Amino acid sequence: MIQLKEISKKFGDTLAVNNASFRVEEKETLVLLGTSGCGKTTTLKMINRLIEPDAGQVFINGENIANQDPDILRTGIGYVMQNIGLFPHYTIAENIAVVPKLLRWDKEKIKVRTQELIEKLHLPENSLSMFPHELSGGQQQRVGLARALVTDPSVLLMDEPFGALDNVTRTSIQKEFKGLEELKRKTIVMVTHDVQEAFELADRICLMDKGKIIQIGTPKELLYQPINDFARKFLAGQRLALEFKVVKIQDIWTYLPKVTLQDGKSLSADMNVWDAMELLRSSDRSELLVSGANKESKAVNFEQLTKGFNQFQNAQVHE
Numbered sequence: 001m002i003q004l005k006e007i008s009k010k011f012g013d014t015l016a017v018n019n020a021s022f023r024v025e026e027k028e029t030l031v032l033l034g035t036s037g038c039g040k041t042t043t044l045k046m047i048n049r050l051i052e053p054d055a056g057q058v059f060i061n062g063e064n065i066a067n068q069d070p071d072i073l074r075t076g077i078g079y080v081m082q083n084i085g086l087f088p089h090y091t092i093a094e095n096i097a098v099v100p101k102l103l104r105w106d107k108e109k110i111k112v113r114t115q116e117l118i119e120k121l122h123l124p125e126n127s128l129s130m131f132p133h134e135l136s137g138g139q140q141q142r143v144g145l146a147r148a149l150v151t152d153p154s155v156l157l158m159d160e161p162f163g164a165l166d167n168v169t170r171t172s173i174q175k176e177f178k179g180l181e182e183l184k185r186k187t188i189v190m191v192t193h194d195v196q197e198a199f200e201l202a203d204r205i206c207l208m209d210k211g212k213i214i215q216i217g218t219p220k221e222l223l224y225q226p227i228n229d230f231a232r233k234f235l236a237g238q239r240l241a242l243e244f245k246v247v248k249i250q251d252i253w254t255y256l257p258k259v260t261l262q263d264g265k266s267l268s269a270d271m272n273v274w275d276a277m278e279l280l281r282s283s284d285r286s287e288l289l290v291s292g293a294n295k296e297s298k299a300v301n302f303e304q305l306t307k308g309f310n311q312f313q314n315a316q317v318h319e
Helices: 040-049 070-077 091-098 097-104 107-120 125-129 139-148 168-180 195-201 220-224 229-236 239-246 249-255 273-282 302-318
Strands: 003-013 012-023 029-033 057-058 078-082 155-159 187-192 205-210 213-216 288-291 297-300
Touching: 003 040, 012 057, 012 213, 029 040, 040 057, 040 155, 057 273, 070 078, 078 139, 091 097, 091 107, 091 125, 091 139, 097 107, 107 125, 107 139, 125 139, 139 155, 139 168, 139 205, 139 302, 168 195, 168 220, 195 239, 205 220, 205 229, 205 297, 213 220, 213 229, 213 288, 220 229, 220 239, 239 273, 249 273, 249 302, 273 288, 273 302, 297 302
Parallel strands: 029 187, 029 205, 078 155, 155 187
Antiparallel strands: 003 012, 003 057, 205 213, 288 297
């Protein structure tokens, strides 16, 4: 869907992006992760020609974007930025309608699509007549997402989309983002410096440092197969919490008790250990009924999850 071939960009004497190459598959979420100044935002902006590369090529759907009109290119790509970028003197409805109006959509089509999006993004209907300053930060971020999605682009670029939000609001919106059917049809490239956010939302992570790509892989690959000391040390401080999030119940299935049950509503073993523990902590249940890939069901409690996770971890160390 998206391919970068040996992309480089200099600002003065600083090589912001150094010979970067990667592919993003259709309907995949690739997160560009790294510290401030590592080149991730510059890389993102070269995908929609907000920044022109000094060398290399970018392809979307097999077409070199250098051969396309930048304005036409951008109307076909959703873009969400950290500071949201809503026009302060436009109502929320007018903010969402900016690109559809450029594309000469009729009023009824804009109205129907806007209504559809605010329902999906849990925005109150009366917000459409309000101005950005009248909404909370979380609501403004949802409007920014609605504006990026309104024309149903196949590609969505997100630059630190939740960075301006407080931790509680950010966690809530991340969960909504992950569960939104509208986004599961998109090819997404997202920038963040937040390791937990990257591991929560990414199918694959592109770890960058000083303009170079250090490693690209799934969250599990970055944790258990770091390519060098930088990749290892970058995740070291949050490693345990990250492991709870990348290890799924299916991964620890063989370490869980063999008592099987057939009755009752069960959860998928595709759930990660962290979410299972949170569910146990926040509910009145002392155990969860989980269904594995072979249709076998097991009842597990907090202690069994912890023990199974530790046994799985020990097995990784000895491999």
